Amino acid sequence: QKEVEQNSGPLSVPEGAIASLNCTYSDRGSQSFFWYRQYSGKSPELIMSIYSNGDKEDGRFTAQLNKASQYVSLLIRDSQPSDSATYLCAVTRSSNTGKLIFGQGTTLQVKP
């Protein structure tokens, strides 16, 4: 079992729809959770961080964390073709380490 798991996709949604990206992690002691967006041939770009249970909203993006169920999700509202990219979920095990453990990423395609 991988430590951080994501569905590789591709996830295809029409323009204007809500895209829902999911991530599960195996280490119950994980502390910090991040979503990165990566366009083809580019480096990862931080979208959201979330540290406590519940929802965190930033513009069209909402991150949701449920530590009891060990999952974290990212919702993208009003999806645009420019949102088409690979979305990487990353986790740190504790506050004493900066080591990010990444999932394999979910490819999102937003069709006009």
Place this chain on the structure above:
Amino acid sequence: GAGVSQSPSNKVTEKGKDVELRCDPISGHTALYWYRQSLGQGLEFLIYFQGNSAPDKSGLPSDRFSAERTGGSVSTLTIQRTQQEDSAVYLCASSLSLAHEQYFGPGTRLTVT
């Protein structure tokens, strides 16, 4: 402000040669990280530096890999006697301190022929 910078952006080297990759973190960030991304392996952690503490080298794949950070700022990742399996994109990131958000540089694409 200026982001994380890395050089070179591309490096082609022959098997067996040594290479040095450079990272310049965001000013004021005390933590610096190296990762690599290759097809089929995803993004994997290599090493991080935090202030004056001993680095966490737990992700380095072999003793051919080493890294240093001089003066708490610029870092160099060195790969000795490169092998074809070292071909990957090497990414550097920095953060204000451990467990804070990490910001990535543009990466160095290393090709070993």
